[in-house]
Amino acid sequence: MFRLAHVTDLHVRNFAGARLRDFFGKRAIGALNLALIRRRKHRPELLEALGDDLRARAHDHLVVSGDLGNVSLSSEWRAARSWIERIGASTENTTVIPGNHDAYVQEVVVSGAFEQLFAAFQSADLRLEPDTYPFARLRGEIALVCANSCVPTGDLGAWGRLGEAQLRRVEALLAAPEVRARFRVLVIHHPPVMHRPPENRNLRDRAQLAEVLARVGAELVVHGHDHRDEFAELAGPEGRRIPVVGAGSASYAGTTDRCSRYNIYEIDGARVDVVTYAHDSASGGFREFRRRTIAPIVS
Ligand SMILES: [Fe+2]
Ligand SMILES: [Fe+2]
Structure with a gap:
């Protein structure tokens, strides 16, 4: 059995070293939003407690599916990387992709600052050079195909887009023989189906x-972004169906069904169980919140 851990939407706050000119435009609004709302919603102590729990929980690989920071500051990403390192996860066994909050401003995206900081967590066994995304990492019987749905929206929206070129590369990677021979997991920040309107926070x-998935298939799609547990299906080739799972935010301070949580996918041949571990305010620790078999899909 392969245990794939999935943590998402850390939303780490850290303004260390930020300059005043970093806070114009969208960042200014994001920072204000952060100060007023997210400060209460996302709590660093919950993220630390989650890290303690995950460190002690057996898993073979960890995927972090974006929104590591809030306003795309290097200080936020460095703090998030320190958190990953504190779990004791190696770069070989941890994969990181950005979320829309890691692509807040055009100049930062163009600079490739996120990719530079997380380069070791994105080293690829398969990549269609010279593009960074998508990339594939092969781990035993598992192939992770990691896409980037995040673009600087410029309009305060939280929408995402893969674009035609990346969609073609996603299809090519999913179809590559060494990927196809494995259990293929597509990792993306935005949900590939709309769970929550409006359109301006979804994948365009x-x-x-x-x-693409209907043509080439995948065995599982995992995502973040909505800050809640989500389950869906997409059509694969030859009548097969592809389970789609969204994980809740790792730092969210909300009610039991949404508070700080992570998933472990227990992949055993064609069978996949999703186990969600969530913060328990009574004990201060984490407990198994839900176990659900998502594959094979039986109607
Ligand atoms: Fe988020
Ligand atoms: Fe997001």
């Missing part, structure tokens, strides 16, 4: 991604 080309 999700219909095109669904077409």
